[in-house]
Amino acid sequence: MSISLQIYDNTSxxxxxxxxxxxxxxxxxxxxxxxxxxxxxxxxxxxxxxTSNLTYAPRxxxxxxxxxxxxxxxxxxxxxxxYTDISAMITDEIYDYIYGHTADKFSSGCTLKAPMKF
Numbered sequence: 391m392s393i394s395l396q397i398y399d400n401t402s403x404x405x406x407x408x409x410x411x412x413x414x415x416x417x418x419x420x421x422x423x424x425x426x427x428x429x430x431x432x433x434x435x436x437x438x439x440x441t442s443n444l445t446y447a448p449r450x451x452x453x454x455x456x457x458x459x460x461x462x463x464x465x466x467x468x469x470x471x472x473y474t475d476i477s478a479m480i481t482d483e484i485y486d487y488i489y490g491h492t493a494d495k496f497s498s499g500c501t502l503k504a505p506m507k508f
Contacts, residue, residue, distance in 0.1 A: 395484060399508035406438040406506055408487055410480055429453060430476070434483055440490065440504035454479055458486040459498035465489070468496040 392411040398404075411433045434449040454473040458465035464473070465486035473479035490505035 393480070397484070397488060397506070402508040404508045406436065406508060408434060408436045408438070408484060410434055410483075432476075432479075434487075436487065436506075438487075439507050441507045442504040443507065444504070446487070449483065451479060451483070457498075458482050459491060459495055460500040462500075463496040463498040465491055465495070 392409050395408045395410070397406045397408065399406075412431055429452055432451040434451070436446050439445055454475075455461070456479075457463055457470070457473070463470055464482045466482055473482065486503070488506050490503040491500060493502040494500060
C-alpha cells in the first residue's frame with residue numbers, strides 16, 4: 391500500500407511524483423506493549439531530481455518526532471515540536487522536497503538541500 395502525490399508546476403507544465411510507502415506489512419506497531427510508544431514505517435521516494443540535478447535518496451520515517459530538518463525541526467516552520475499526526479508529517483516532508491532548505495535552516499544542523507526541479 392502506498393500514497394502517490396503528483397506535484398504540478400504551472401510554469402514548466404511538468405508533474406513530479408513522490409511516493410509514500412508503508413515499509414512493512416503494517417502501518418504502525420506498539421513497541422513493548424505501550425500504546426503511547428508507536429513506531430511508524432514510512433518510506434518517501436521519488437524519481438525526480440533537485441535543481442542541482444541530483445537524485446533523492448529514500449527517506450525513512452519511524453516516528454512523528456523524526457522531523458524533516460535533521461530530525462530536529464519541521465521544514466515549513468521553526469518548530470521542534472513533533473508532528474501532530476501522519477498527515478502533518480507527510481505535508482512537511484513534501485514541503486521540504488518541493489522547496490528544499492538552506493544549510494542549518496532554523497539552526498537544525500542540516501545540510502543544504504536544493505529544491506525539486508520541474
